[in-house]
Amino acid sequence: MMITQMNYFKIKLMFFSIAMLCSTWFTGFANVADSRDSSFKTEDIAKIMKRVADWQFNTWHTKGFNHRKADWTNGACYTGIFALGNMKGNEKYLKALVDIGNDVGWNTGHIRFYADDYCVGQTYAQLYSKYREQKMITPFTLLADSIVAAPHDEPLNWRNNIQKREWAWCDALFMAPPSLAYLSTATGNQKYLDMASKLWWKTTDFLYDPAERLYFRDESYFNKKEKNGAKVFWSRGNGWVLGGLVRVLENMPENHHDRERFIKLYKDMLARIVRLQQPDGSWHASLLDPASFPVKEMSGTGFFCYAMAWGLNKGLLDEKTYLPVVKKSWVALTSAVHPDGKLGYVQPIGASPDKVDANSTEVYGVGAFLLSGVEIYKYMKAHPKAR
Template sequence: MKLTLRILMFVFAMWYPAPGVSAGNTMSPEPPFKSEEILSIMHRVADWQLRAWDREGYGYGRADWVNSACYTGLYATGVLEGGEKYLHALLDIGNKLNWDTGHRRFYADDYCIGQTYAQLYMTYGDKKMITSFTRQADSIIGKPNDEPLHWGNNIQYREWAWCDALFMGPPSLAYLSTATGNPEYLNVACRLWWKTTDFLYDEKEKLYFRDGSYFGQKEKNGAKVFWSRGNGWVVSGLARVLENMPSDHPDRVRFEKLFKAMMKRLASLQQPDGSWHTSLLDPQSYPVKEMSGTGFFCHAFTWGINRGLLDESTYLPVVRKAWKVLVSAVREDGKLGYVQPVGASPGKVDADSTEAYGVGAFLLAGAELYKHMINKDATEQ
């Protein structure tokens, strides 16, 4: 049965109103916090991405992680008011792919799209949307997954050996678990999440290394190398796994503890302009705002506030600053700039650089802000 947009709009929480935007090449410094203005900017950014795909093609391929990460945000936008065209765009993508994932069966990047397939299935109820991914997921959870995670020997094609994988793989299995009612997909996702965490998580810094090759590396200031988008993948993926985890799941408390610890640490690393630079512990090494990491962090912070996991009075100012800088990176035509190119470590970014995953992060953040505002408006009536 198709989910109603009205129910989806009122489930969670949102924001305080503030001034809108003005004309010009980019959005004005004061971000819009009214629900209709948030939605307007989301549509502006999403529409630019749809036009870019029509104009330039999908680059890495429709099923590639670069675009699949964007689909998560398009779906989040599509289930809000006036978002039907984004769902239709996703249906068209799925049909053109015959609802298949990438060709490398155990490579998390290649089945990132599975989470969107599962969400579309829960919206429309068409079994073909998850038939192929369900077969693939059965093979993923059926293999031993017992290799060491040391970087090399193409380990990424067989295990979740890099932190980005925690956005690509676990949420896909978790959403499939919800869609099918089979808890084993979620249970294996949890087990493999902790395997990756035991290897890559720095307990002292409360951050993840990108992969094992970064353990001994240092920034110019002598700090350890922790990549902004890499940790953005983690906390956004963490939120999406928790979204599908029953309250009485045996791993729930442990996941929540990790989430809260990371968000506290990340709040302390936010820059004065509201962004996070590509290097979390040496922000001056690349002293420019970066929108993919910032977008994923904003999504996770707002999601945590909306679900009651993060204290609103503590973290709402973090979200306000983050949303302000995200909006500042949107051009009048809807292009989101300051998105670090495809990579694996801190690096350069400029006003013209963009990628579809940055759009996905922006839309995920905006969707949580919108729902927060809708809920706030409803409770005040």
């Protein structure tokens, strides 16, 4: 049968209409799913956190660990898993962390003064504080004692593998200071916290740009520029800093001589960070040139959300200013969760802004997501009207 030109266009129009209808239906379905996942009801927050955590554990179980179990990548993930496991009814996650600790003999990495290699120490210290099994902190305590005893008198210039001996890059401020700070709380020995504070300010004096209120990743970025001519400030790098900062403060007594200095830095940085949030609630990989990497990025977003939600819970931040920012960022974070629990849009391991997509994932992104979710859960439980 011959199809006339008129009939051809009618048929084409019909298929186009059907396609548009399907597209509208699927978009509506997706929006319903996003609305559900980004709910601020405590039961919904708990549900999506468990979905993400269970996906991670299932991936480890079926595919194995992509990194050493005591590696910094997994160490960052464990921080979020511990926070989730510390919520009532979730002890299975803590028991899984204990199993991992037993598997590696509660050891850290092999390079004594390399911050990445003892990131896992913060989780060991937290587990010890809960279960009081000495084996959980014995190896890390010996390492920490050697860190405290070291002179730390080298300049932080990015050469001669300085990162293996000093905290010469901003990522280190999440890996190392919280580990010493949590050990201080676990043992009651303030020398670890005092060293964490001392070395924090050494790194800050070198890498912090007071005009921008952001940290360079390391010395090699001091003179680099983005495509738009702005300085290069990496989202996750500054997320590492703020995540580490609140974890140090979590262990710092009210009367500690450096506490107010930390709080001032915290508030100064967050006042800058909120101005860089994108309309969808996320932060892109490049903070000052988001158009060069025009896609949401979840590891930086996760750590920023965590740091702000923590401050709301501690009464350090103004609810009117910061709660809307936190809520928008949680919507962005939950929008990156696949139906099976995989967290997408996480920038791979790197040292500067880079591309991401829906399938990009990494364990530290999961850690940041869970840390954020737990703090938001606490806040919404205490302030149900804020939902």
